[in-house]
C-alpha cells in the first residue's frame with residue numbers, strides 16, 4: 001500500500017506555489033530577466049508523481065468529512081495539473097523563449113512579437129493593422145505552432161496515461177464539473193444575444209471605426225476596445241489614486257494593508273499589463289502596475305486589485321487548500337466585480353468626473369465590449385471541448401476559425417488554433433465568474449443600492465465573503481445569499497437591459 005505524509009505534502013505544495021509566484025512576480029515586474037519555472041518544478045517534482053496522484057485520489061474517496069473531501073479534491077486537482085505540466089516544463093520554457101525572441105518587420109523597424117498586441121490596439125489605420133496582424137500570424141504559424149503542437153500532443157498523451165479517454169475528461173474529473181452543462185448555458189447566451197450583438201456592436205463598429213462587421217477581423221476589436229477617445233478621463237497619473245480612493249470609500253485603506261505590496265515603479269522589462277502575484281496568502285501579495293492610461297489599463301488595474309483584496313482579506317487560519325487552491329471562478333468573480341465598476345455611470349461621474357451623457361455612452365460601449373468577450377468565451381469553450389476530445393489535433397485549425405468567427409462575427413485566423421487556448425479549461429473559470437458576478441451584483445444592488453461601492457456596509461460584507469478565500473465555490477457562496485446556484489439568466493438579462501436602454 002502506497003503512503004504519503006499528507007502534512008509534509010501540504011507544506012511542500014505551499015512552498016512550491018510560493019516560489020513559483022515569486023518567480024513570476026520577479027520576471028514580469030522586470031526585476032529578473034529569465035523566467036526559470038523548470039528549475040522550481042525540478043526541485044519539487046516529487047509532488048507530482050503518478051503514485052501521489054493515485055494516493056490522493058484514493059484518500060478523497062474515503063474522506064471522513066465533507067470538509068476533508070473538499071480539501072482532498074482541491075489537492076487532487078493540484079497534483080493532476082502539476083503532474084501533466086511537469087512533463088512538458090522544458091517545452092513550456094522553450095515556447096516562452098521563442099516567443100520572447102520573435103520579431104516582425106514593420107516598415108523597416110524590428111518589433112517584438114509580444115509588442116504586436118499593443119501596436120494593433122493603437123493603430124488607427126485598418127490596412128496597417130491588417131498588415132501587422134498578418135505578420136504576427138506568420139510568426140505564430142512558423143515559429144510557435146510546431147512547438148505548441150508538441151505541447152498539446154504531450155498534454156493529451158498524459159491525460160491518456162492517467163487513464164482518461166481525453167484531456168477534457170481528465171479536467172472534468174479534476175474540476176468535478178460536467179462541461180456540457182456550461183456549454184449549454186453559453187449556447188443559450190449566444191442565441192439570446194445574437195440580434196442585439198449584431199445590431200449594437202455592428203453599428204458601433206461602423207460608427208467608431210468605419211468598418212462593417214462583415215469586413216472586420218479579430219484585431220479590429222483590439223483597436224475598438226482601446227477606445228482612445230476616452231483617454232482624457234483615464235489618465236495614467238490618477239490610476240493608482242482612483243483605485244485607492246474607491247477602496248477607501250468601501251472601508252479598505254491600502255495604506256494600512258502592508259500585506260499588499262504595491263509595485264508601481266517604471267522598469268524596462270515590466271509587464272505593461274497590471275497583475276497580481278499571491279506569494280503568501282494573506283501575508284505577501286504583490287499588486288504590480290505600470291500605469292499607461294486608457295480605459296483598458298484602468299480595467300486591468302481594478303481586476304487585479306480585486307484579486308489582491310480578495311486574497312489579502314483571506315483568513316490566515318484557513319487550511320492551505322482553502323487559501324492557495326480551490327475554485328478560481330471565485331477569485332475571478334471578485335476581480336470582475338471591481339473591474340465592472342467601470343460599467344457604473346455613477347462611479348464614472350463620481351470618480352472620473354465624466355458628464356452624465358458621456359458616462360452613459362461609455363457604459364454602453366463597455367457593456368458591448370463585455371458582450372463581445374462573453375460570445376468569444378462561449379466559442380472558446382465550444383472549440384476547446386472539440387480540441388481536447390481525445391481524437392488528435394489534425395484539422396482543428398479550420399474548426400477554430402469557424403466556431404470563433406461565427407460567435408463574434410469577425411474573421412479569425414486558423415493559425416491561432418493552438419495558441420489561443422486556455423490551459424486546463426481556465427475559460428470555464430472566467431465564464432462561471434461572469435455568471436457569479438452578475439448574481440453577486442444583483443445582491444449588492446438589492447441590499448446596498450446602486451451605489452454600493454460608496455458604502456462601508458458593503459465593504460464589510462465583502463470583507464466577510466473574502467475572508468473565506470476559496471473554501472466555498474461560487475455555487476456555495478450564492479446559496480448563502482439565497483440564490484439557487486449559478487444562473488446565467490442574471491448575466492444575460494442585465495446585459496440586454498444595459499445595452500438596449502443606453503440606445
Ligand SMILES: [Zn+2]
Pocket residue numbers: 303307331332335
Ligand atoms: Zn483574473
